[in-house]
Amino acid sequence: MIRINCPFCGERDHSEFSYGGDGSIVYPALDAPVEQWVEAVFQRENIRGVQTESWQHVSGCRQWILVERDTMTHEIHSVRAAHEGVAKVLEAGK
Amino acid sequence: MTRFSAWSVFRNGLSGQSGWTRQWRDPEPKKQYDIVIVGGGLHGLATAYYLAKNHGQKNIAVVEKGWLGGGNAGRNTTIVRSNYFLPGNREFYEHSLKLWEDLSHDLNYNVMFSQRSHISLLHSPAAIDGAARRYNTMRLTGTADAEIWDLDQLKQEVPHLNYGPDARFPIRGAAVQKRAGTARHDAVAWGYARAADALGVDILQNCEVTSTTRSGNEITSLTTSRGEIQAKKVGFAVAGNTSRLWQMAGFNTLPIESHKLQAFVSEPLKPLLDQVVVFGVGGAHFYISQSDKGGMVFGGDIDWYKSYAQRGNLPIVQDVAECAISILPCLGRVRLLRHWSGVMDMSMDGSPFICKTPLNNLYLNAGWNYGGFKASPASGWYFADLIANDRPHETIEHFNLDRFAQGVVLDERGAGPDPKLHG
Numbered sequence: 483m484i485r486i487n488c489p490f491c492g493e494r495d496h497s498e499f500s501y502g503g504d505g506s507i508v509y510p511a512l513d514a515p516v517e518q519w520v521e522a523v524f525q526r527e528n529i530r531g532v533q534t535e536s537w538q539h540v541s542g543c544r545q546w547i548l549v550e551r552d553t554m555t556h557e558i559h560s561v562r563a564a565h566e567g568v569a570k571v572l573e574a575g576k
Numbered sequence: 577m578t579r580f581s582a583w584s585v586f587r588n589g590l591s592g593q594s595g596w597t598r599q600w601r602d603p604e605p606k607k608q609y610d611i612v613i614v615g616g617g618l619h620g621l622a623t624a625y626y627l628a629k630n631h632g633q634k635n636i637a638v639v640e641k642g643w644l645g646g647g648n649a650g651r652n653t654t655i656v657r658s659n660y661f662l663p664g665n666r667e668f669y670e671h672s673l674k675l676w677e678d679l680s681h682d683l684n685y686n687v688m689f690s691q692r693s694h695i696s697l698l699h700s701p702a703a704i705d706g707a708a709r710r711y712n713t714m715r716l717t718g719t720a721d722a723e724i725w726d727l728d729q730l731k732q733e734v735p736h737l738n739y740g741p742d743a744r745f746p747i748r749g750a751a752v753q754k755r756a757g758t759a760r761h762d763a764v765a766w767g768y769a770r771a772a773d774a775l776g777v778d779i780l781q782n783c784e785v786t787s788t789t790r791s792g793n794e795i796t797s798l799t800t801s802r803g804e805i806q807a808k809k810v811g812f813a814v815a816g817n818t819s820r821l822w823q824m825a826g827f828n829t830l831p832i833e834s835h836k837l838q839a840f841v842s843e844p845l846k847p848l849l850d851q852v853v854v855f856g857v858g859g860a861h862f863y864i865s866q867s868d869k870g871g872m873v874f875g876g877d878i879d880w881y882k883s884y885a886q887r888g889n890l891p892i893v894q895d896v897a898e899c900a901i902s903i904l905p906c907l908g909r910v911r912l913l914r915h916w917s918g919v920m921d922m923s924m925d926g927s928p929f930i931c932k933t934p935l936n937n938l939y940l941n942a943g944w945n946y947g948g949f950k951a952s953p954a955s956g957w958y959f960a961d962l963i964a965n966d967r968p969h970e971t972i973e974h975f976n977l978d979r980f981a982q983g984v985v986l987d988e989r990g991a992g993p994d995p996k997l998h999g
Contacts, residue, residue: 528819
């Protein structure tokens with residue numbers, strides 16, 4: 483079991499969360515060329531090692547979070563709120 | 577190589593089993609090959625075999641970072657079937673099943689292919705209608721052994737499933753493919769290796785590719801843990817680590833994520849289950865058969881997050897155990913003997929790639945999700961055809977990397993571009 487330290491709820495089992503995929507992807511503008519959308523939706527770097535990925539705390543606060551995790555060892559290096567504004571507020575409150 | 581026959585078994589029985597020779601050579605790598613296949617799993621070995629057998633290629637090497645049968649070839653539940661729905665997929669998998677039917681004779685090696693039926697349980701009228709649509713399509717397109725069974729017939733054939741009316745998902749019937757079944761996974765790897773070796777293929781174990789050398793639009797050589805190997809053509813067939821190898825070839829991204837799938841085997845039991853039984857409803861996913869040694873071989877979903885680790889997580893162990901008990905309550909006190917995990921190429925639409933690449937002499941075989949075992953004979957057959965002729969056969973022309981940009985995805989499950997959802 484991986485333990486994920488949800489910034490809103492505290493440390494929980496990974497089975498409370500749903501894996502969202504590569505969290506480093508930035509979606510292009512709606513009117514961007516189709517090639518950019520194909521790249522964002524379908525193409526993955528598929529890193530072996532530390533990657534930023536998104537998870538949703540579906541059985542908890544239902545917030546999306548960004549997790550830096552090693553895909554070989556499953557060690558977690560950092561967790562933060564996916565929403566930048568919320569992440570800043572949480573950081574300021576520490 | 578000694579050819580196996582009833583006579584060779586008899587003669588070696590009389591001579592104290594002393595006449596057997598090793599199954600394949602352990603050659604030193606040559607400086608150069610016409611074709612190098614990276615990956616000594618079932619797909620890579622089958623590719624080398626069909627390149628030599630069907631296309632007369634003489635100078636082939638298979639490079640494998642570990643030992644034969646040590647990757648996903650030895651980490652699966654050995655199910656073979658061809659109950660696919662989409663054009664492209666169904667012809668491909670039916671061809672594969674036909675190759676399986678003759679594989680032991682073709683390889684002169686008993687792969688223990690057992691056509692014991694594949695039974696998908698159905699739990700609602702809508703599921704029966706959906707299965708009828710799929711299985712009727714199969715019948716109309718060349719897979720004549722598709723059947724829908726009602727509850728009475730199913731009870732007669734598989735008497736000890738949980739037919740209780742109080743089950744969370746009561747069983748209503750089943751979709752059945754009778755020519756489907758299981759095979760002995762190690763024997764498939766060994767059989768292909770032995771047959772390919774007999775046709776002159778060099779099988780190089782403990783030979784990990786660490787980088788590639790490119791000149792213009794071609795790969796000229798591979799740097800391996802056993803030295804530099806030059807190649808005129810290169811084929812990648814390395815499930816799980818495809819993306820890493822792709823990046824070694826100088827590319828960046830693929831429509832693939834690596835996920836891990838667990839499988840389980842119980843202690844040996846007396847004969848209990850004559851078929852492959854599949855249970856999939858309401859979020860459950862479970863498949864089970866009994867091996868010739870008596871162990872119950874079963875598995876479920878992938879671990880739900882990306883991973884390159886060849887070890888599984890415990891929540892899935894619990895999920896799979898719950899599924900087992902819900903359809904076969906008689907397994908309640910059976911002990912688990914072993915469980916293992918393999919790293920899968922999960923593709924963005926659940927379908928594979930057998931295709932050319934942006935490099936002139938590099939070919940890709942990847943993205944088998946967790947259905948690669950059944951596909952291995954046809955995968956090797958068509959990949960060999962692609963490499964030898966430098967063009968895709970019409971059966972696999974949709975197994976390309978461009979299909980996402982073109983909007984012609986092969987999404988058998990209709991799950992969308994999320995690799996973890998394709999099973």
